[in-house]
Amino acid sequence: MTTEIESVLVENRVFPPFANLVKDANISGMEGYRALCDEAERSPLEFWGRLARENLVWDKPFATVLDESQAPFYKWFADGEMNVSANCLDRHLNTPTANKTAIIFEADDGQVEHVSYKQLHARVCEFANGIKALGYKAGQRAVIYMPMSVEAVVAMQACARLGIIHSVVFGGFSSKSLHERIVDVGAVLVITADEQVRGGKKIPLKPAVDEALTMGSCEAVSHVIVYRRTGGKVAWQEGRDLWMHDVTAKQPSTCAPVSLSGEHPLFILYTSGSTGKPKGVQHATAGFLLWSLLTMKWTFDAKDSDVYWCTADVGWVTGHTYVAYGPLAAGVTQVVFEGTPTYPDVGRFWDMIERHKVSVFYTAPTAIRSLTKAAEAAPQFHPREYDLSSLRILGSVGEPINPEAWMWYYTHVGREHCPVLDTWWQTETGAHMISPLPGVTPLKPGSCTLPLPGIAAAVVDEAGDDVERGTGGFLVMKRPWPAMVRTIWGDPERFKKSYFPPELKGYYLAGDGAQRDTDGYFWIMGRIDDVLNVSGHRLGTMEVESALVSHELVAEAAVVGRPDATTGEAIVAFVVLKRSLPEGAEAKAIAKQLRDWVSKEIGPIAKPKDIRFGENLPKTRSGKIMRRLLRVVAKGEKVTQDVSTLENPQILDQLSQSV
Ligand code: 6R9
Numbered sequence: 203m204t205t206e207i208e209s210v211l212v213e214n215r216v217f218p219p220f221a222n223l224v225k226d227a228n229i230s231g232m233e234g235y236r237a238l239c240d241e242a243e244r245s246p247l248e249f250w251g252r253l254a255r256e257n258l259v260w261d262k263p264f265a266t267v268l269d270e271s272q273a274p275f276y277k278w279f280a281d282g283e284m285n286v287s288a289n290c291l292d293r294h295l296n297t298p299t300a301n302k303t304a305i306i307f308e309a310d311d312g313q314v315e316h317v318s319y320k321q322l323h324a325r326v327c328e329f330a331n332g333i334k335a336l337g338y339k340a341g342q343r344a345v346i347y348m349p350m351s352v353e354a355v356v357a358m359q360a361c362a363r364l365g366i367i368h369s370v371v372f373g374g375f376s377s378k379s380l381h382e383r384i385v386d387v388g389a390v391l392v393i394t395a396d397e398q399v400r401g402g403k404k405i406p407l408k409p410a411v412d413e414a415l416t417m418g419s420c421e422a423v424s425h426v427i428v429y430r431r432t433g434g435k436v437a438w439q440e441g442r443d444l445w446m447h448d449v450t451a452k453q454p455s456t457c458a459p460v461s462l463s464g465e466h467p468l469f470i471l472y473t474s475g476s477t478g479k480p481k482g483v484q485h486a487t488a489g490f491l492l493w494s495l496l497t498m499k500w501t502f503d504a505k506d507s508d509v510y511w512c513t514a515d516v517g518w519v520t521g522h523t524y525v526a527y528g529p530l531a532a533g534v535t536q537v538v539f540e541g542t543p544t545y546p547d548v549g550r551f552w553d554m555i556e557r558h559k560v561s562v563f564y565t566a567p568t569a570i571r572s573l574t575k576a577a578e579a580a581p582q583f584h585p586r587e588y589d590l591s592s593l594r595i596l597g598s599v600g601e602p603i604n605p606e607a608w609m610w611y612y613t614h615v616g617r618e619h620c621p622v623l624d625t626w627w628q629t630e631t632g633a634h635m636i637s638p639l640p641g642v643t644p645l646k647p648g649s650c651t652l653p654l655p656g657i658a659a660a661v662v663d664e665a666g667d668d669v670e671r672g673t674g675g676f677l678v679m680k681r682p683w684p685a686m687v688r689t690i691w692g693d694p695e696r697f698k699k700s701y702f703p704p705e706l707k708g709y710y711l712a713g714d715g716a717q718r719d720t721d722g723y724f725w726i727m728g729r730i731d732d733v734l735n736v737s738g739h740r741l742g743t744m745e746v747e748s749a750l751v752s753h754e755l756v757a758e759a760a761v762v763g764r765p766d767a768t769t770g771e772a773i774v775a776f777v778v779l780k781r782s783l784p785e786g787a788e789a790k791a792i793a794k795q796l797r798d799w800v801s802k803e804i805g806p807i808a809k810p811k812d813i814r815f816g817e818n819l820p821k822t823r824s825g826k827i828m829r830r831l832l833r834v835v836a837k838g839e840k841v842t843q844d845v846s847t848l849e850n851p852q853i854l855d856q857l858s859q860s861v
Contacts, residue, residue, distance in 0.1 A: 600738020
């Protein structure tokens with residue numbers, strides 16, 4: 203294996219597209235790709251206008267494709283009217299797709315439920331009617347805090363049907379994070395479940411909602427709707443709490459979708475920024491759905507016969523675009539999985555691909571890396587032990603996929619006949635931006651290859667000028683695109699500052715470093731700001747630091763990322779306590795206490811892997827924490843950089859000691 207990988211790096215091996223895919227793909231061959239790119243280049247507005255007319259169902263056609271008058275607050279298809287849920291469900295009702303399975307739901311314990319498009323439409327309508335009957339309407343905000351389930355998709359779709367703006371909060375987040383988001387969006391409704399089930403364990407959800415709603419400033423929330431997943435015991439507030447099945451009971455199974463402006467906000471999803479609290483990334487109706495659907499057709503080459511499976515949770519953007527919306531708009535059959543890849547054993551993913559005959563599989567590098575390790579330890583669960591012949595396309599998202607993981611995925615899961623599509627995109631971009639296309643792009647392990655048609659990606663320097671091939675710089679988008687973030691909810695100034703800094707000529711700044719090779723291929727080099735990427739999830743160093751400092755024992759904390767073989771990055775926290783420096787068992791006990799604290803404050807994914815105690819932190823004379831040095835210390839390397847501006851260089855030795 204290792205020699206294979208070295209040869210990939212040394213020879214820069216290229217995997218040309220498979221002939222069968224070139225022949226049948228929705229975008230066929232490099233000529234097909236170039237033709238679309240040229241069309242977009244000639245007239246971006248005609249290009250997007252054509253695609254929006256051809257791919258979406260409009261209640262009222264748009265006259266204006268793009269309104270740039272208030273750039274960077276771009277408006278797309280604003281004078282047109284449509285409904286996202288109608289575009290995902292109703293459009294299939296009078297077609298053969300109506301009776302096709304929309305969702306194959308597999309529960310943690312292996313129970314399987316098939317829901318057809320017709321049935322899903324009815325369930326969405328019943329729930330939409332139920333929340334409408336409670337008085338909720340377009341423009342209001344609902345927070346969804348649910349496990350992976352048909353019901354979560356139903357809740358999102360029902361909101362979209364009524365124009366209620368949803369904000370999904372990942373079920374792994376704590377009551378405190380949930381509270382912050384409820385307050386920030388000004389939620390009037392919370393939709394949750396009694397418990398979630400993962401890896402054979404029941405994990406309560408409703409208590410976190412109850413707790414969040416006691417933390418203040420949540421008076422606007424008048425109902426909590428609870429999906430009964432396990433029947434576990436929950437506290438109940440009469441008048442406020444309602445069972446989902448009671449809300450839908452006796453409701454008609456049709457509900458007229460509300461016609462909304464193409465710019466009507468569809469959802470708000472929180473993601474980490476470099477400073478301050480998480481950003482409420484707001485997306486809009488038409489542009490988001492258009493790009494979700496087109497990338498399903500282009501990147502995943504969605505076909506009527508596909509069984510598609512994206513393993514992402516609906517709590518992340520991938521679960522929005524590629525579970526709750528894109529696949530439904532495309533009319534494919536998709537797998538929705540409640541559980542974890544390692545339960546009841548580490549072959550769960552491969553077993554599910556075999557049983558459901560999955561043809562398009564989309565997951566994260568962190569899952570691939572941990573399953574690689576697991577398969578080596580337990581060869582009976584190695585993917586080679588399963589019939590994976592249904593697979594035709596593999597995708598990866600969330601962080602750079604290192605060539606070693608790429609090769610394993612390609613060789614053992616794809617059996618050398620499926621392209622591995624390394625899709626680069628962000629919460630803010632709405633859908634794929636830079637990605638290989640299965641019938642077009644020669645693959646290079648470790649590169650997300652080329653921008654999709656219509657996407658003006660580039661690598662520039664501090665002045666916004668293109669850098670030479672082979673030189674690193676900032677990844678930017680030179681032109682707006684329909685699925686772009688519209689604003690940061692409640693903070694338009696921060697939106698402008700974060701994404702459209704004046705020195706970059708009005709380009710969208712992605713926050714990633716990148717370089718292009720001589721073929722024009724993009725290689726992503728990671729975040730340029732203080733944002734961590736743990737198992738493909740974005741976390742701000744500030745968020746973790748704030749959580750640590752809010753603990754009574756902690757005076758000061760600095761957090762950095764360290765490369766980790768499984769999770770991509772691991773969190774290392776440098777902590778100054780209010781008391782004397784602890785040692786031995788006591789240090790261990792405090793470290794554990796702090797880890798649990800962060801887990802409670804933010805969620806288990808934010809738990810520092812490593813905590814180091816010191817009497818101080820390395821600071822410049824102007825008092826800035828020198829994270830650059832802490833990153834070196836975190837990796838266990840010797841600091842060779844110039845430390846002359848450091849106020850207290852000896853502190854680095856102390857901080858090198860693991861607890
Ligand atoms: C979809 C999603 C976005 C950040 C992004 C980048 C990293 C995502 C990547 C990738 C290299 C890929 N990232 N996909 N880096 N190659 N294929 O993950 O959204 O949670 O907002 O994270 O993730 O750093 O800027 P989000």
